[in-house]
Amino acid sequence: MNAKGRGAASSLRVNRLHKEETAVSLNAYFRRYWQLYALLVLPLAYFIIFKYGPMYGIQIAFKDFNFFQGIMGSEWIGLEAFKEVFGMRDFYLTLRNTLMLNFLDLLVSFPAPLILAIMLYEMRTLWFKKLSQTILYIPHFISWVIIGGIVYQVFGTQSGMINNLITSMGFEAIPFLTDKNDWLITYLLVGMWQSAGWGTIIYLAALTGINKELFEAAGIDGAGRFKRIWHITLPGLKSTIVVLLIINLGHMISIGFERPYVIGNLAVREYSDVLSTFVYRIGLQSGQYTLATVVGLFQAVVGLVFVLGANYASKKLTDESIL
Amino acid sequence: MISMMRKRGASQTKKAALVLLACSLLFTACSSNSKPEASSGTNAGTSKERVTLKIEVFDRGNSPAGSTITDNYLTKFVQQNFGDPNNIDVEFVPVPRSEEVEKLNVLMASGSNVPDIVFTYDPNTFNRYATQGGLTDVGPLLDEHAPNLKAFLGDDVLGYGQFQGTQFAVPAIRSIVGKYASFIRQDWLDKLSMPVPQTTEELYNVLKAFKEKDPSGTGGQVIPLGMTIASAQYEPLIWSFIKPTTEEQKYTLMQQLGSNDYPTLLPGFKEGLQFMNKLYNEGLMSKDFGLDKDKKKLGEDVSNGKIGFFSEDDINPFYDKGSYDVLQQNVPGALLASVDVYTNEEGKHAKPMYAPNGLYIMIPKSSERSVEAIKYLEWMATGDNLFKMQNGVEGENYTMVDDIPVTVENQTEEAKNRLYNSGDMAIISNGKQLGSMEKNLKARELQMPKKFQDQVAAAQKVANSDVIPPVLMDRPIEAQTKYATTLLDKFNEMIVKTTMSKPEQFESIYETMLKDYMASGGQAILDERTAVYKEMLAK
Numbered sequence: 001m002n003a004k005g006r007g008a009a010s011s012l013r014v015n016r017l018h019k020e021e022t023a024v025s026l027n028a029y030f031r032r033y034w035q036l037y038a039l040l041v042l043p044l045a046y047f048i049i050f051k052y053g054p055m056y057g058i059q060i061a062f063k064d065f066n067f068f069q070g071i072m073g074s075e076w077i078g079l080e081a082f083k084e085v086f087g088m089r090d091f092y093l094t095l096r097n098t099l100m101l102n103f104l105d106l107l108v109s110f111p112a113p114l115i116l117a118i119m120l121y122e123m124r125t126l127w128f129k130k131l132s133q134t135i136l137y138i139p140h141f142i143s144w145v146i147i148g149g150i151v152y153q154v155f156g157t158q159s160g161m162i163n164n165l166i167t168s169m170g171f172e173a174i175p176f177l178t179d180k181n182d183w184l185i186t187y188l189l190v191g192m193w194q195s196a197g198w199g200t201i202i203y204l205a206a207l208t209g210i211n212k213e214l215f216e217a218a219g220i221d222g223a224g225r226f227k228r229i230w231h232i233t234l235p236g237l238k239s240t241i242v243v244l245l246i247i248n249l250g251h252m253i254s255i256g257f258e259r260p261y262v263i264g265n266l267a268v269r270e271y272s273d274v275l276s277t278f279v280y281r282i283g284l285q286s287g288q289y290t291l292a293t294v295v296g297l298f299q300a301v302v303g304l305v306f307v308l309g310a311n312y313a314s315k316k317l318t319d320e321s322i323l
Numbered sequence: 324m325i326s327m328m329r330k331r332g333a334s335q336t337k338k339a340a341l342v343l344l345a346c347s348l349l350f351t352a353c354s355s356n357s358k359p360e361a362s363s364g365t366n367a368g369t370s371k372e373r374v375t376l377k378i379e380v381f382d383r384g385n386s387p388a389g390s391t392i393t394d395n396y397l398t399k400f401v402q403q404n405f406g407d408p409n410n411i412d413v414e415f416v417p418v419p420r421s422e423e424v425e426k427l428n429v430l431m432a433s434g435s436n437v438p439d440i441v442f443t444y445d446p447n448t449f450n451r452y453a454t455q456g457g458l459t460d461v462g463p464l465l466d467e468h469a470p471n472l473k474a475f476l477g478d479d480v481l482g483y484g485q486f487q488g489t490q491f492a493v494p495a496i497r498s499i500v501g502k503y504a505s506f507i508r509q510d511w512l513d514k515l516s517m518p519v520p521q522t523t524e525e526l527y528n529v530l531k532a533f534k535e536k537d538p539s540g541t542g543g544q545v546i547p548l549g550m551t552i553a554s555a556q557y558e559p560l561i562w563s564f565i566k567p568t569t570e571e572q573k574y575t576l577m578q579q580l581g582s583n584d585y586p587t588l589l590p591g592f593k594e595g596l597q598f599m600n601k602l603y604n605e606g607l608m609s610k611d612f613g614l615d616k617d618k619k620k621l622g623e624d625v626s627n628g629k630i631g632f633f634s635e636d637d638i639n640p641f642y643d644k645g646s647y648d649v650l651q652q653n654v655p656g657a658l659l660a661s662v663d664v665y666t667n668e669e670g671k672h673a674k675p676m677y678a679p680n681g682l683y684i685m686i687p688k689s690s691e692r693s694v695e696a697i698k699y700l701e702w703m704a705t706g707d708n709l710f711k712m713q714n715g716v717e718g719e720n721y722t723m724v725d726d727i728p729v730t731v732e733n734q735t736e737e738a739k740n741r742l743y744n745s746g747d748m749a750i751i752s753n754g755k756q757l758g759s760m761e762k763n764l765k766a767r768e769l770q771m772p773k774k775f776q777d778q779v780a781a782a783q784k785v786a787n788s789d790v791i792p793p794v795l796m797d798r799p800i801e802a803q804t805k806y807a808t809t810l811l812d813k814f815n816e817m818i819v820k821t822t823m824s825k826p827e828q829f830e831s832i833y834e835t836m837l838k839d840y841m842a843s844g845g846q847a848i849l850d851e852r853t854a855v856y857k858e859m860l861a862k
Binding site for chain 2: 066067068156157158159177267269281282284285286288289
């Protein structure tokens, strides 16, 4: 963005100065700023190859996709596949679960990194702060498959660590993984544990942008720690919070595959079966790529609506937006 | 940056479905269409030009040091004995065993690097490929090039590879069709001076005694009945509750999801679930069985001496360093006996068996090497090639005793490593083929550790008695191809939920789950099977 802005400004200036020598000046301009354009090549290539290229495959949603005839060779079927998907019970169940898990996740996991970041920021002992940060980041780098294994070992009903403790004290074991409501709590807490530490990074970065003098001045005026957090830290983070909220809302309809797939199980499928596992089942496992693409396209469209909606709302309410 | 990373995580599946496929499909569109008739017998034996034959191979990630799944003793054996004499370079294309169907789907759709020989255990995948017209008709090729192979497999097995009358696959033959046996801790029975249970009812009393008297002193950790949500554990139990079925019921009410027949609609299924519910609520069964899809926990619990009784694939507990072996190390004096307990109304120990076929071996239509592919299978069925691939080198891997190859004990590391992938390389036969079922069983028994061979023999006997053969429909059931994966999940969910429900809620949960099952494709399968059965009668 920055590069583009500067490039545009300078090209204006260049144009004004040498109107009749456009060719030469353009040449000079590129010679001067080519590095900025070179920097842009990789991200652009990324978006073209991984985000725009695959859109070619969207047509599968409107075709009776045949493995052996390829996309071009398959027959057009109009909206038939959409009708089929919208008639499936599992589609509505997984859609509900996706929205439910994401919404609860937003409630639980969205404020967590913010609170954590403020706590870290308020910490005065540097070595302790660094140590806690490192420990908090670690879960982010553990693959979900491994976390799944740990979760079974810790939360299992019959041989899980926690339940062993509970039963040895003479209480009834709690089915953390096999009762749907208990499972929901396990799912949310594990998700928070995994992501909260890493999520603090962006807030900590934003916090460094707040002028330290504000805190000192407030201190001199007699503001306590909580007053300072309320009146300086939080307002300073407002735009970051809004941006992250908008991004999160955009993902309301899409959900990662690993977490529900690994932590979920047959006993709680009523809650753990989500759109991504649904797509995996009907697409990759059953080979019905047409139906899977329909669901993918549906997610994309709804996701877009969510982002635009959230952005609009935020513009109206707080004057902050990302578009 | 962070937003991008989140985005990547969140749209993971979409990426899998779209990016991977769509990108690779760009190539398919061109490559497979440009040569619509990959003709069969055009240039086969005549040209001297060296060609490459690509063959799928399952990768289980267990290659010993010095070997890879595409370069090992057996791949070299194939190259030297089949490839070089026929002027063919044999190339193996690895596919991870655990996701063979998913990977094969992507491989087939990509069109660019499809092997000339592919295979799957999943009949629905075979049917899907056949429906979509992606497979070579191997009937004429078999007639022309593969007399030995045809004789080896026999018409019965070959029938499983036909799709609406056309031979679209070469089914592998299965040497042993018995599936399941049950196992009980003999030392526990002895301690309680109880006889081996002979019926389901007696078993229930034994399980109760195991729980109450805790014969090995596990301190309340005892799991009388080891259960999982894998078929080897629940099928023997449930099928013993199925009432005697008529011919019509077999054809219409069974549901084939994947390679097994499921009794969802057969009379007696509900009683089976009810029995499981009872066992669960009385604390006689593994509590987390719904989480144990890969039987890992079961194996652990057996080895740790917590489990009193369980069902399993007949010889599974007896491998070297297998669950029984480890159990004996952990619990000195532990004894596991192979038993046949679950009894149905007629007093039989009814349990499912395998179909006589194994893998579906297929040649994609786009393959230009279909003749060579069939010749490869023919080569394997000829002379002692299959025997060598399955048994290795005489004197080092096996010695012949009464016409049966007996595994040499204390083999050298080199000899051991020869056959680690033998089962996945000798694709035309599932299990050793020695000419008769007795010999096949004996050979399998003799390859197990010596100290367990008596129990192995007993388990194999159990697995092969009172078996229920799978039902082969006249034509493939489209609804099964379409809904099998979803319904299998629902079937397992039904078992887990009804078993874990409170007894008073059993009825309503069973009703809801069955309704959901029927609405998600169960009804469609029922309708189609009924229609096909009527057609069969009309003939």
